[in-house]
Amino acid sequence: MPKIILASSSSYRRDLLLRIINDFDVISPNIDESMLSGEDARATALRLADEKAKKIAFDHPQAFVIGADQTAHLDNLQIKKPINFEEAFKQLKKLSNQEVKFFSAVVLFNLSQDIRYEWVEEISVKYKKLDDKAIENYLNFDKPYSCLGCIKSEGLGISLLDKVSSNDPTAIIGLPLIALSNMLINNKIKLRDAE
Numbered sequence: 001m002p003k004i005i006l007a008s009s010s011s012y013r014r015d016l017l018l019r020i021i022n023d024f025d026v027i028s029p030n031i032d033e034s035m036l037s038g039e040d041a042r043a044t045a046l047r048l049a050d051e052k053a054k055k056i057a058f059d060h061p062q063a064f065v066i067g068a069d070q071t072a073h074l075d076n077l078q079i080k081k082p083i084n085f086e087e088a089f090k091q092l093k094k095l096s097n098q099e100v101k102f103f104s105a106v107v108l109f110n111l112s113q114d115i116r117y118e119w120v121e122e123i124s125v126k127y128k129k130l131d132d133k134a135i136e137n138y139l140n141f142d143k144p145y146s147c148l149g150c151i152k153s154e155g156l157g158i159s160l161l162d163k164v165s166s167n168d169p170t171a172i173i174g175l176p177l178i179a180l181s182n183m184l185i186n187n188k189i190k191l192r193d194a195e
Contacts, residue, residue, distance in 0.1 A: 001023070001189065001190055002062065002064055002110075002187075002189065003024075003063040004024035004025070004063065004065075004066070004189065005024065005025045005026070005060055005063045005064070005066065006024055006026045006065075007052040007053050007055065007056040007066060008029070008052065008066075008068060009028035010068075010174060012173050012175075013068055013174050016174065016175040016177060017066070017175065019170075020181055020191050021184070021191060021192055022192050024066075025063075027056050029051070029052040029053075029067070031048070031051050033069070040073070040078075041071040041073040041078050041079075041101065042103045042105075042120055042122070044069075044071045045069045045071040045103040045104065045105035045120060046105040046120050048067075048071075048105070049105040049107040049118070050067060050107045051067070052067035053067030053107045053109035054067070054109060054111075057109050057111040058111065060111075061110075061111040061112040062110075062111075062112050064108060064109070064110045064184075064187065064189065065108070065109045065110070066106065066107070066108055066180065067109065068104070068105060068106045068107070069104075069105050070102060070103065070104045070105070070174050071103050071105075071148070072100050072101060072103070072125075072148050074101075079091070079095075079149060081145075081147060081148050082144075082145055082146070082150055083145055083146060084145055085145070087145075088139050088144060091150045092135045092138075092139070092150045093130070093132075093135065095127045095130075095149065096128070096129055096130040097127060097128070097129040098126075098127055099124060099127075100124075100126075100127065100149060101123070101124060101125075102122070102123040102124075102148070102149065102171075102172060103121070103122055104120070104123060104168075104175070104176050105118070105120045105121075106119050106176050106180050106183075108180065108184070108187070115187065117186070119176060119179035119180075119183070121166060121168050121176040121179065122166070123164060123166040123172050124163075124166070125149065125161060125164050125165075126161065126162040126163040126164075127160060127161060127162065128161060130160060138159075141156055142156050142157055144157060153173060154173050
């Protein structure tokens with residue numbers, strides 16, 4: 001089986017990939033994840049997923065490298081990841097009772113065979129109306145700093161939401177496994193056996 005590399009520093013993406021593949025390496029690509037002026041959230045997610053995959057592929061040209069990124073926007077403004085309690089509190093106040101669009105991008109890249117697949121899953125997330133106490137309690141419990149949209153949807157963060165609409169339930173966590181599974185199968189890469 002060809003070598004598989006996840007180009008990510010995210011433990012969430014690693015855990016998701018373990019659902020479908022049991023033998024892969026993880027290498028952090030350490031790229032600049034800044035938004036570009038005039039770039040929309042969907043384009044940013046795809047560009048960053050592509051850059052992550054390509055950066056690692058240049059050092060591992062025979063490997064199939066998986067790059068992924070997630071962005072979100074509200075009122076056509078990209079949402080940034082909060083880095084502390086204060087930023088997260090302000091962001092959740094702004095997202096309260098709002099519908100937010102998330103974009104979860106994945107790229108599968110093999111440099112030596114000139115193979116590149118891409119997919120962007122769009123997720124619509126409706127936040128509940130949140131009061132200050134609910135926000136404070138949640139932030140103290142889950143500490144979702146550096147999480148897009150200030151939620152860990154795989155944890156207590158799901159309780160802050162009214163609705164999540166997507167064709168792939170794994171996409172909101174950061175790696176659309178339905179699309180990625182199809183990419184791997186199309187390249188004759190064996191998925192995990194049922195044990």
